Amino acid sequence: MTLRILHLFPRLLGLNGESGNVEILRLRSEWRGLPVEVISYDGGDPLRFDEADLVFIGSGPVSAEVRAHPLVLGIGAELRALASDGVPFLAIGAGFQLLGETVTLEGGEVLEGAGVFPVTTRHGGIRVVGDFVVESARLGTVVGFENRGSFVDVGGHRTLGRVVYGRGNTETPGEEGFWEDNLLGTHLHGPVLANNPGLADSLLDTARSRRGLSYIDAAPEALRVVDDRARHARETIAAAPLSE
Amino acid sequence: MGLRTATAVLVGRAVRVAARLRGGGSAIPGNIALKIDPGFLERTIARIPDGVVAVSGSNGKSTTTNMLAAIMRQHGLTVFTNPSGGNLPQGIASALLSEVSVSGRLDSDIAILEVDEGYGTRLAELLKPRTVLLLNIQIDQLNRYHEPDRVAAMLGRVAASATEGLVLNREDNFLVDLDQRIPARDGRAVSFFGGVPALVDAASHGVASADRFGDSTVAPGSRPAAVEVVALEGARAALDIDGTLVSVKLPARGMHYALDAAGAAAAARSVLGDRFKPELVTRALDTLETVYGRGELLEVEGEQIEIIMMKNPASLQLNLDSLEGAPEQVFMAVDEGTPDPSWIYDIDFSALDHVDGITGSKAWQFAVRFGYLGIPVGSVDLDVKAALKAFLALPAPTTGHKVMILNYEQMMLIRKILGFKELEGGGQP
Numbered sequence: 322m323t324l325r326i327l328h329l330f331p332r333l334l335g336l337n338g339e340s341g342n343v344e345i346l347r348l349r350s351e352w353r354g355l356p357v358e359v360i361s362y363d364g365g366d367p368l369r370f371d372e373a374d375l376v377f378i379g380s381g382p383v384s385a386e387v388r389a390h391p392l393v394l395g396i397g398a399e400l401r402a403l404a405s406d407g408v409p410f411l412a413i414g415a416g417f418q419l420l421g422e423t424v425t426l427e428g429g430e431v432l433e434g435a436g437v438f439p440v441t442t443r444h445g446g447i448r449v450v451g452d453f454v455v456e457s458a459r460l461g462t463v464v465g466f467e468n469r470g471s472f473v474d475v476g477g478h479r480t481l482g483r484v485v486y487g488r489g490n491t492e493t494p495g496e497e498g499f500w501e502d503n504l505l506g507t508h509l510h511g512p513v514l515a516n517n518p519g520l521a522d523s524l525l526d527t528a529r530s531r532r533g534l535s536y537i538d539a540a541p542e543a544l545r546v547v548d549d550r551a552r553h554a555r556e557t558i559a560a561a562p563l564s565e
Numbered sequence: 566m567g568l569r570t571a572t573a574v575l576v577g578r579a580v581r582v583a584a585r586l587r588g589g590g591s592a593i594p595g596n597i598a599l600k601i602d603p604g605f606l607e608r609t610i611a612r613i614p615d616g617v618v619a620v621s622g623s624n625g626k627s628t629t630t631n632m633l634a635a636i637m638r639q640h641g642l643t644v645f646t647n648p649s650g651g652n653l654p655q656g657i658a659s660a661l662l663s664e665v666s667v668s669g670r671l672d673s674d675i676a677i678l679e680v681d682e683g684y685g686t687r688l689a690e691l692l693k694p695r696t697v698l699l700l701n702i703q704i705d706q707l708n709r710y711h712e713p714d715r716v717a718a719m720l721g722r723v724a725a726s727a728t729e730g731l732v733l734n735r736e737d738n739f740l741v742d743l744d745q746r747i748p749a750r751d752g753r754a755v756s757f758f759g760g761v762p763a764l765v766d767a768a769s770h771g772v773a774s775a776d777r778f779g780d781s782t783v784a785p786g787s788r789p790a791a792v793e794v795v796a797l798e799g800a801r802a803a804l805d806i807d808g809t810l811v812s813v814k815l816p817a818r819g820m821h822y823a824l825d826a827a828g829a830a831a832a833a834r835s836v837l838g839d840r841f842k843p844e845l846v847t848r849a850l851d852t853l854e855t856v857y858g859r860g861e862l863l864e865v866e867g868e869q870i871e872i873i874m875m876k877n878p879a880s881l882q883l884n885l886d887s888l889e890g891a892p893e894q895v896f897m898a899v900d901e902g903t904p905d906p907s908w909i910y911d912i913d914f915s916a917l918d919h920v921d922g923i924t925g926s927k928a929w930q931f932a933v934r935f936g937y938l939g940i941p942v943g944s945v946d947l948d949v950k951a952a953l954k955a956f957l958a959l960p961a962p963t964t965g966h967k968v969m970i971l972n973y974e975q976m977m978l979i980r981k982i983l984g985f986k987e988l989e990g991g992g993q994p
């Protein structure tokens with residue numbers, strides 16, 4: 322009875338405290354009595370991918386994205402198999418882009434993505450840096466930090482939510498990210514799950530129900546304390562968001 | 566020169582006095598002087614006999630600039646330098662205003678200037694540095710520059726502007742071969758500083774250099790160093806300068822400070838050539854005052870409060886690592902001066918066993934982090950004055966001092982609050 326999180330490229334993609342997301346997923350499960358094993362993958366043979374119950378990939382600068390690109394393509398088939406098997410994915414920034422269909426760099430070069438998410442990315446335009454507030458139909462207010470110089474086209478697919486403050490996927494503020502079934506991709510970079518524990522629990526629930534795993538104590542005191550703090554953090558950011 | 570310079574100097578000075586009286590705005594006078602006479606900075610600087618040494622990097626600029634200026638003074642030079650943090654053109658012009666004559670003359674032999682890495686390219690054009698000292702490229706202010714690679718490119722352009730000397734940290738992933746990635750220049754001497762592997766590896770988070778992806782072929786540490794940190798004990802380090810061992814005092818414990826001292830010594834050596842005397846490095850650093858706000862001790866109502874500045878992830882990590890045991894009483898204050906504290910999930914906070922109080926607009930984000938780390942948090946209060954008051958009211962710790970971990974903006978605010986408190990309590994103004 323162990324939940325396994327596959328953490329892709331923790332060294333190459335994980336610039337802004339993003340490995341915090343994996344730690345938070347692990348602790349939220351373990352504090353409820355369900356042990357977690359983290360499988361880190363930095364390249365080489367995709368060993369034990371078939372055991373993964375949840376997949377996380379983080380972000381990084383363009384130099385790291387370009388370097389990660391062939392490595393991500395190399396495991397594309399395995400990742401597509403996991404996705405169609407219902408395994409929940411959380412993909413952030415450059416990782417989200419590389420798991421899409423194509424990434425067009427500023428110089429015009431087109432990188433083929435792993436094709437897990439039906440989205441395309443185009444680098445360029447004005448970089449936006451600042452607090453980010455999104456209203457999610459499923460979770461209510463989701464907050465974070467936006468730092469991006471690219472646009473994502475998600476076509477007619479469902480998103481994480483509507484942008485309240487910040488820019489989001491497109492040139493004119495509208496929607497943020499991609500969220501359909503087991504696949505969640507966003508440019509809410511950094512430890513997005515820290516301030517938004519609802520997102521973390523949603524990913525864990527998808528992973529658990531797929532395997533029929535349950536918690537011993539669904540709402541331990543330690544979690545109530547951090548969730549109350551996270552609520553305060555969301556309220557503080559949403560009340561007075563700032564950007565450059 | 567002429568009338569325009571005189572006007573710029575006089576108006577700038579008047580504004581400087583006015584700004585002082587209002588208590589702040591140190592860059593404003595320089596800004597105004599530059600508006601009246603745009604060539605003021607460039608021209609004044611160009612007439613300094615021994616030219617300009619530019620000091621840049623993500624972390625340690627102020628400390629190292631201060632050290633290098635002290636070493637130069639010990640060698641008998643009159644030094645013009647910019648105060649900590651005044652590292653943009655307006656800040657440097659403001660510093661000049663207090664020292665130049667009305668005709669725009671500066672009575673200094675050499676300028677040692679801390680240069681902001683983001684303005685480095687523009688400042689290099691203005692200042693035409695003869696020598697450039699580059700300290701490190703750390704994950705710093707990503708909200709401003711976004712990527713270490715961009716900072717590296719900017720510092721590369723600063724390095725390329727050096728005409729006589731380029732001094733680089735060989736322990737830094739990006740700087741170890743920077744000289745090979747910029748156009749070579751006749752007459753430019755390149756030298757390195759660093760530490761012996763045992764010390765570099767033992768610094769619990771290395772030297773906190775940013776990861777470099779892609780083209781790196783030269784391993785950090787692999788270049789021969791003119792100045793090498795060979796021993797470290799408490800707040801003292803031993804430097805090997807071309808075979809001569811000298812002992813130096815550091816601002817506080819920590820390998821990063823030892824590397825700053827090595828960088829300052831290497832730059833002095835590069836600038837002075839035959840005139841450089843290693844033993845004067847000891848004398849210079851032993852008499853140096855701590856730079857404002859780093860490892861500083863404040864005395865409040867008979868209690869010592871150690872200030873740890875949370876300038877960026879690397880400096881916070883190094884400062885946490887250099888704590889001797891978990892502090893008995895810890896206070897944190899972080900506001901929007903740190904717009905995106907995401908990096909706290911990359912920091913090892915195991916040097917702390919609890920935090921008594923957290924304030925500032927980012928307080929709840931820190932509280933969440935400590936929650937997941939299992940580090941108890943006494944209270945979170947966004948009202949800075951109330952939080953500070955509660956912290957100061959805690960009984961005096963047995964270790965003799967309290968610790969405050971603050972970002973720059975909160976440090977300034979809290980100093981101000983503590984000053985007001987002294988006034989109200991009938992203390993000296």
Ligand SMILES: [Zn+2]
Nearest residue numbers: 381414468469
């Ligand atoms: Zn980015």
